[in-house]
Amino acid sequence: MSTAVVVILLSTCLHALAETSDPKDQIGHYKRLRNELFQKELEMMLGSDIVLTDNEQKANDIIMELKNAVVDDGFTNPRHFNFSKHFFEYKDQLTDTMLYRILRDMPKGALLHAHDTGILAAEYVLNITYWDDLYVCRVEDEIEYLFSSNTPIKYCKTKWVPMKEVRYTSGNVKKFDSDLIRRFSIVVDDPAAEYPDINTVWSKFSNYFISTTPLLTYKPAWEFYFYETLKAAREEGIMYVEIRSVLPSLYDLNGEIYSSVDTAKSYKDVLDKFMKNFPDFYGAKLIYAPHRRVSDETVEQYVQIAQQIKRKMPDFLAGFDFVGQEDLGRPLAEIAPQVLELAAEMNFIFHAGETNWYGKSSDENIIDAIALGTKRIGHGYAITKHPALMEEVKNRDIALEVNVVSNAVLGLVADVRNHPLATMMARGLPVVLSSDDPGVWGADILTHDYYVAFVAVASRHADLRLLKKLAKNSLYYSTISDKDKALHEFEIRWTKFIGRLLKDKWSYF
Amino acid sequence: MSTAVVVILLSTCLHALAETSDPKDQIGHYKRLRNELFQKELEMMLGSDIVLTDNEQKANDIIMELKNAVVDDGFTNPRHFNFSKHFFEYKDQLTDTMLYRILRDMPKGALLHAHDTGILAAEYVLNITYWDDLYVCRVEDEIEYLFSSNTPIKYCKTKWVPMKEVRYTSGNVKKFDSDLIRRFSIVVDDPAAEYPDINTVWSKFSNYFISTTPLLTYKPAWEFYFYETLKAAREEGIMYVEIRSVLPSLYDLNGEIYSSVDTAKSYKDVLDKFMKNFPDFYGAKLIYAPHRRVSDETVEQYVQIAQQIKRKMPDFLAGFDFVGQEDLGRPLAEIAPQVLELAAEMNFIFHAGETNWYGKSSDENIIDAIALGTKRIGHGYAITKHPALMEEVKNRDIALEVNVVSNAVLGLVADVRNHPLATMMARGLPVVLSSDDPGVWGADILTHDYYVAFVAVASRHADLRLLKKLAKNSLYYSTISDKDKALHEFEIRWTKFIGRLLKDKWSYF
Known part of the structure; x- marks a missing residue:
């Protein structure tokens, strides 16, 4: 083996040894790699191509303080x-x-x-129920609506009554309206119990559109x-x-x-x-x-x-x-x-x-x-x-x-x-x-x-x-x-x- | 413009036209692309490099029939x-x-x-509680265990009693053991209520190991x-x-x-x-x-x-x-x-x-x-x-x-x-x-x-x-x-x- 080859082999070997066993270098190597991976991740993220102006940076500080307070509190609690x-x-x-x-x-x-x-929001739909010419046909818990210049001729199992009449003879307009609001959204108090699976919530969701x-x-x-x-x-x-x-x-x-x-x-x-x-x-x-x-x-x-x-x-x-x-x-x-x-x-x-x-x-x-x-x-x-x-x-x-x-x-x-x-x-x-x-x-x-x-x-x-x-x-x-x-x-x-x-x-x- | 150029342009144009407006070709194009993407996905999946023998293929048919019955039923219901x-x-x-x-x-x-x-399983841990030389120290709902040749000298707020004595004077060994089983796992009837957040379940989980x-x-x-x-x-x-x-x-x-x-x-x-x-x-x-x-x-x-x-x-x-x-x-x-x-x-x-x-x-x-x-x-x-x-x-x-x-x-x-x-x-x-x-x-x-x-x-x-x-x-x-x-x-x-x-x-x- 030539001296040159020996020197090269020795140098490679010593380098490898240093890489793996010198604790200080090991830590340096770990930190470099960690930082590299961390930066790579940040650069791939959506929004990483946006460059903030000085003012945007200041606004960012305000926003991040608020965001991270929520995240860090959640992490601990x-x-x-x-x-x-x-x-x-x-x-x-x-x-x-x-x-x-x-x-x-x-x-x-x-x-x-x-x-x-x-x-x-449901309140907008409720607003419409206050409009003139609205009739309702109520069968048990179901309500059908129809705007009409006269009493509708469409079939109703009970009978078509002007909405105004129904509302103001209900005895409690506030309760009447809050019942309606509930029909105009899928918000409930106990979603886990009321929507046990995906089809149940989709069914309520579809009913919103139908009704x-x-x-x-x-x-x-x-x-x-x-x-x-x-x-x-x-x-x-x-x-x-x-x-x-x-x-x-x-x-x-x-x-x-x-x-x-x-x-x-x-x-x-x-x-x-x-x-x-x-x-x-x-x-x-x-x-x-x-x-x-x-x-x-x-x-x-x-x-x-x-x-x-x-x-x-x-x-x-x-x-x-x-x-x-x-x-x-x-x-x-x-x-x-x-x-x-x-x-x-x-x-x-x-x-x-x-x-x-x-x-x-x-x-x-x-x-x-x-x-x-x-x-x-x-x-x-x-x-x-x-x-x-x-x-x-x-x-x-x-x-x-x-x-x-x-x-x-x-x-x-x-x-x-x-x-x-x-x-x-x-x-x-x-x-x-x-x-x-x-x-x-x-x-x-x-x-x-x-x-x-x-x-x-x-x-x-x-x-x-x-x-x-x-x-x-x-x-x-x-x-x-x-x-x-x-x-x-x-x-x-x-x-x-x-x-x-x-x-x-x-x-x- | 030379004739050759015109011919090339015309051919390109006609080709593009055919690509986009001939409905039959559009469908062909869509189907080819769909199939290509679908195959690409399958080839990336874990296990795609395994080649099944004829026997394995037959076994696969049995297994997939059972698997897909569960998946397809869930999809519908x-x-x-x-x-x-x-x-x-x-x-x-x-x-x-x-x-x-x-x-x-x-x-x-x-x-x-x-x-x-x-x-x-908890039954294995329960088995150990039947062994000789086990003493327990019960303070309210807490139970501490210790194997010892004599009554333990370790501090106990109440007193150390042989497990056998506790079990056989409990009046109902079956209930006594099923209570223990519950302590030797984190299984509960209503996990949503008992483990409202991640720390609660981790706390119960850690307690299993401690106890x-x-x-x-x-x-x-x-x-x-x-x-x-x-x-x-x-x-x-x-x-x-x-x-x-x-x-x-x-x-x-x-x-x-x-x-x-x-x-x-x-x-x-x-x-x-x-x-x-x-x-x-x-x-x-x-x-x-x-x-x-x-x-x-x-x-x-x-x-x-x-x-x-x-x-x-x-x-x-x-x-x-x-x-x-x-x-x-x-x-x-x-x-x-x-x-x-x-x-x-x-x-x-x-x-x-x-x-x-x-x-x-x-x-x-x-x-x-x-x-x-x-x-x-x-x-x-x-x-x-x-x-x-x-x-x-x-x-x-x-x-x-x-x-x-x-x-x-x-x-x-x-x-x-x-x-x-x-x-x-x-x-x-x-x-x-x-x-x-x-x-x-x-x-x-x-x-x-x-x-x-x-x-x-x-x-x-x-x-x-x-x-x-x-x-x-x-x-x-x-x-x-x-x-x-x-x-x-x-x-x-x-x-x-x-x-x-x-x-x-x-x-x-």
Whole structure:
């Protein structure tokens, strides 16, 4: 062996020895590797590409102090930590906190996943029951509603009575109204007992829509509800809305019945009126999203309706989707071939993977949604069980419309720290936050979802950059017409918000 | 423009047109892409590299029919689906099924994550209370135990009475024993009410260990318990065990107190005896795993004990770890520097990330465990929130010791379909299944964990290949001395099991 070789071998050996047995170097090696992994994780997180200005950094300090107080207290006293409990137990406590008020004031960009008649609080529906010309047919515990200029001729097992008469002869108007309020939401005192499994809560949830339909499809009520939706969204820092609708037939006092296309037109008219009154709003579009649990013939009708709307209101239609509990409805694989012809004219924005089944049709709807070229995925809750699909949505830039509170309330996850959104954010997947049907569970339009996602689901390290990223994403992944202008305007409003927070944080107290 | 260019452009254009607007081709494109994604997912799944023989394929058909009957019924009737309920509600129903009996009989390789005094059912502990020389000191509802040749001189607020006397003057021995059984497990009728948060269940869990310690650290009881553990493991198709122990001081009737090293030696002696009686067993090793919630001085003592055991029983010591609730204990980052010197002599097999916090120390223990060069990770529940760490364990081939039932019972996850194991298996991460402390929650040594992971957590598509992979992994990632021989023997036993199943599947009915 040559001397050179011996020297090289010896040096390698000594180096290896030093690496493994010198305790000081071992600690150095461990610390370097630890830091490397830690930084790598931070860099992958959603929002890590956002660079904060000095002012934003100051605002971040305020926000993180509030967030981490909640997290650290929960870590020490899990009993204090609300987010491992049911949403109904803590939702009203949240609204009373400084962090909530800050998040409520924060510009949030767009609301991209919300179902038209489930957005507003029960009080709005109650308001409609005070309107003239409302009749009710009560059979045991069931109430049917109908607006009519005269006593309705529709069959009633008992008889149609004017709502006013029923209410004011009830003896206790307050109790009468609070009973109604309970019918106009799924909030209950003991959700564990009343909703023992997912189908029970979905059944109550579906009943909400069925029972409110005759109230809300009265054309003036329909238009009132949408107008108020836009107003409430605007008040929560939302500048643009994409609303999903099954587009039911509306009716009026003259007994006229309207088509789905008319219903879409009615939305467009309300929007035009709203934009006149609030020109700082950035508009709304419609996602036509009829029921998935229907026959092939009905799907064929949906296609025609979608095409008609596209022809009449090309800029107003954002896309096409199907709604209804995926576990019980028809899988995309079954109904997709029939709607594929729509792809040339409009976006698909499909619900997929709103389930905790794995390897069943509702789970695999995500594969179909992607293969069908969906622009975004509604929910995508199941996607973290599909590493190849996570790659795919990242590469194709398909946004996931995540609705944390909805998933918790509708029985997918008990402790929201187990919500797959954590993994999605950690991977830096294209995520937008939304709220699905916040009114049905007594949540605000979008703020509860931001609070829960930010404080309870995201990493303790996730900060203002995540919040800003989520808000910007909602515009970026929308189908808004002048996206650049909207994003620019968002920055202006964001800067103003940071200014307000820095000027007087105690105004949020 | 040259003709050639025009032709190329035209052809490209026509091709693009055909791609997007010919409905038949659109459907073809969608179906191809769908199939491609679906196959890609299947190929990434844990177990996809296993090729089944014809006989295994037949056995697979039997097993999948049983599995999918459960899954499909649950999909249609979520109320029937046990695995979204608490483990205590369904554990005894499982053992009475054909699939359970098949899984119980199936060779499972190694048991790699189990804590020595929490493995056997409460009945084993009860058995020990029937032994001679046991005294009890009862103060209100508390019972203290002590084996002693004479009435113990240790302080007792009331007085030490022979257990036999207490039991046979209790008036109702059956009730007396069933009261004891309740003390020797954490199983309760209404877990939601009794364990409202994670600390409550951990407190009851810790109390189990505290209260049984004086019973089980009686040297003959200690040796009996370990011998029976090995026997029970062997009966469930386990051929090799790595047991975690805090190595408490043992005592005997003569009042002698033994050191931790003696305790390790006592395990080694029991093992030697067991191997003589059951030469078909493949042995056991010790993971020395003392408490994490201790002072620096105590950690220093741990290091010395570990080194002494390594010197005296080099082949018996599999590695070093810390135990105790991670959220409350000291983070690895804090205690690691002190134990780093052990790395040259033994494996680290650290608990890490047994938590649903994200961005807190218990979560980030995973980073430290990896940076410290851990061979395997105990639990790693939180890892799916860390994409970079998932890459790291895959590249470094660090196995995750997953304990689904334990995580459910100890309050990390309610519906096991949300358990991160689903994501780990989907990603093909190196996973081994284990059971942590099955006796404490009335589970079998390993079969409940296999059942729950296979039927409720894994994809509906996951089949016998997953089961075989999990079993083989447990040997592959172990520190067993002659790994090749053990893996070869496993294949022989596996083939016999497949033979038994095919010969008479109804024997499992």
